[in-house]
Amino acid sequence: MLCSLIRDDLLEVLYDDASAATAARVEEHLAVCPSCRDDMASLRDLRRDLGTWTVPPSLDTAARPAPRRPGARAWLGAMAAGLVLSLGAAFGLSGSELSYDNGTLAFRLGRGPAEVDVERLLAEQEERHRREIRALADSQAPTPLREARDDDALLRQVEQMIRESEARQATLLSASLGDLSTRAEAQRRYDLARVSAGLSYLDGKTGEQVARTTELMGYVLQAAQER
Amino acid sequence: MAPSDEELVEAFQQGDRSAFDALVHRWDRKIQGAIYRIMGSDEEVRDLCQEAFLKAFRGLGTFKREARFSSWLYQIALNVCRDRLRRRKGRTLVSLDEVDDSPAALAKGPTALELVESRSLAQVVARAMDTLPPEQREVVILKEYQGLTFPEIAEVLDVPVSTVKTRLYRGLDMLRHRLERQGVGRRAAVPAASS
Numbered sequence: 001m002l003c004s005l006i007r008d009d010l011l012e013v014l015y016d017d018a019s020a021a022t023a024a025r026v027e028e029h030l031a032v033c034p035s036c037r038d039d040m041a042s043l044r045d046l047r048r049d050l051g052t053w054t055v056p057p058s059l060d061t062a063a064r065p066a067p068r069r070p071g072a073r074a075w076l077g078a079m080a081a082g083l084v085l086s087l088g089a090a091f092g093l094s095g096s097e098l099s100y101d102n103g104t105l106a107f108r109l110g111r112g113p114a115e116v117d118v119e120r121l122l123a124e125q126e127e128r129h130r131r132e133i134r135a136l137a138d139s140q141a142p143t144p145l146r147e148a149r150d151d152d153a154l155l156r157q158v159e160q161m162i163r164e165s166e167a168r169q170a171t172l173l174s175a176s177l178g179d180l181s182t183r184a185e186a187q188r189r190y191d192l193a194r195v196s197a198g199l200s201y202l203d204g205k206t207g208e209q210v211a212r213t214t215e216l217m218g219y220v221l222q223a224a225q226e227r
Numbered sequence: 228m229a230p231s232d233e234e235l236v237e238a239f240q241q242g243d244r245s246a247f248d249a250l251v252h253r254w255d256r257k258i259q260g261a262i263y264r265i266m267g268s269d270e271e272v273r274d275l276c277q278e279a280f281l282k283a284f285r286g287l288g289t290f291k292r293e294a295r296f297s298s299w300l301y302q303i304a305l306n307v308c309r310d311r312l313r314r315r316k317g318r319t320l321v322s323l324d325e326v327d328d329s330p331a332a333l334a335k336g337p338t339a340l341e342l343v344e345s346r347s348l349a350q351v352v353a354r355a356m357d358t359l360p361p362e363q364r365e366v367v368i369l370k371e372y373q374g375l376t377f378p379e380i381a382e383v384l385d386v387p388v389s390t391v392k393t394r395l396y397r398g399l400d401m402l403r404h405r406l407e408r409q410g411v412g413r414r415a416a417v418p419a420a421s422s
Contacts, residue, residue, distance in 0.1 A: 008392045017376060046403050049411060050371050053352040055260045056269050200354065207409040214410075 003029075003036050010036065014043050232296040239287055247287065251280055254297065257373060258304050264368045265308045267357045275311060279304040298382040301373075305365060305383065312361070348411060355405035363398030370395055 006029045012018035013026045030037045230238070230246075232253070238246035258279060263272045282303050290299060356364060362384075369375045369383060370391075381388045 007396060008389065011392050011395060012377070015370060042403060043399060046399060046406070047371070049348060049406060050352055050367075050402070052347070052349040053264070053356070053372075054349065055263055059256070059259050059263060059269060059272060204409065210410050211408060 003033060006036060010040060010043075014040065014047070233292060236287065236290060236292060236296050240290075247284060250283075250296070254300055255280065258300060261301065261304055261368060261373055262308055264356065264372055265305070265365065266311070267353060271311065275307050276304070279307045282307070294382060295379070298379060301369070301375075301383045302385075309361070351406065351409045351411055352402075355402050355409070358405060359398050359401055363394050363401065366391055366394040367398040367402070 006026060009018060009022045009026050013023055018026065030040060230249070232250065235246040235250050239250070255276060259272050259276050262275045262279070263269050266272065266275065279300070283300055286303075290296070356367070359367065365384065366380060369380045370377075375383070377388045377391050380391045384391065
């Protein structure tokens with residue numbers, strides 16, 4: 001039998017998916033074909049290597065809670081501590097929540113799926129944000145300079161304006177510092193990624209060099225023995 | 228005896244919302260594992276997993292039970308990952324001479340600290356997996372790590388079983404050569420002297 005024709009069956013045997021008949025056919029072919037025998041052994045070795053790549057502990061089941069009973073309300077506590085994303089928050093307006101914590105995804109549904117009007121929720125949320133922005137802008141608007149009745153009143157107005165100005169500057173400074181911190185963090189991550197890319201490249205080069213050297217040593221040994 | 232996926236789907240479609248919770252609990256770890264390996268890092272796993280389940284939640288009401296729920300869920304997860312990977316490719320970064328710092332490599336590569344701390348075989352495998360073409364990587368992951376059968380993978384990817392096997396063999400073959408180049412594998416050994 002041609003090796004290319006047995007390849008699909010070989011994969012089934014490799015993953016223990018083969019029927020008895022297929023397994024027997026592959027076994028028969030491997031007995032007479034050193035090339036496919038070597039290929040199969042190599043693939044088995046590869047599967048062992050691939051098995052070393054495991055899911056990180058942070059995503060492992062060990063830290064996961066026991067299965068919940070249907071209808072139990074125990075997940076409400078976990079939901080309160082969960083990180084609710086913005087979309088989940090939109091759902092929350094309708095009484096529904098989507099949260100995720102310690103590898104657990106939980107839904108609390110206030111209304112049926114058909115009743116969830118995402119467009120309306122988003123519009124409400126946008127309106128709420130607009131109101132908040134307007135309120136914030138109003139609170140930071142400078143106090144109009146009214147006609148002062150006397151010097152003391154004028155002085156109080158000026159002091160009030162200075163305090164408001166200082167408060168605005170402090171807010172702006174705080175926002176700028178926050179922005180600077182975010183930019184610095186982003187830059188740091190980018191630099192780390194560049195360094196890691198460089199290390200990956202060097203790592204690959206080193207591996208290639210070692211493989212080449214090993215191969216050359218083999219040839220030298222071979223030549224020495226032949227001599 | 229625990230209800231099957233299909234029974235839970237039916238219960239959900241009849242209004243039992245706790246059925247979806249049970250489905251999430253049953254499948255989220257497997258979906259997380261698939262997403263982790265497709266994306267090559269755990270940074271976005273929870274975000275993408277959440278997105279996948281949210282899409283599933285939205286679509287489950289009209290899900291036709293002709294396909295397996297698990298296949299349908301894997302399809303959603305794969306699509307979520309593909310979308311994110313496409314967006315990664317859209318990013319532009321300043322390149323370095325001699326160094327492969329393409330957006331994909333930068334986004335998927337381990338951090339410097341991780342590289343220093345762990346130069347294990349698993350890291351080599353993860354990097355080799357990262358170099359596979361997406362269609363081969365998906366098949367290898369679904370077969371090798373998710374343990375799906377060939378017909379199940381064919382259903383998830385909507386391709387014939389023969390295509391699945393071809394992609395799997397090519398993917399494994401490419402991985403084998405990548406690992407050999409990194410000094411892992413059979414051909415890295417000193418060749419035997421001929422008599």
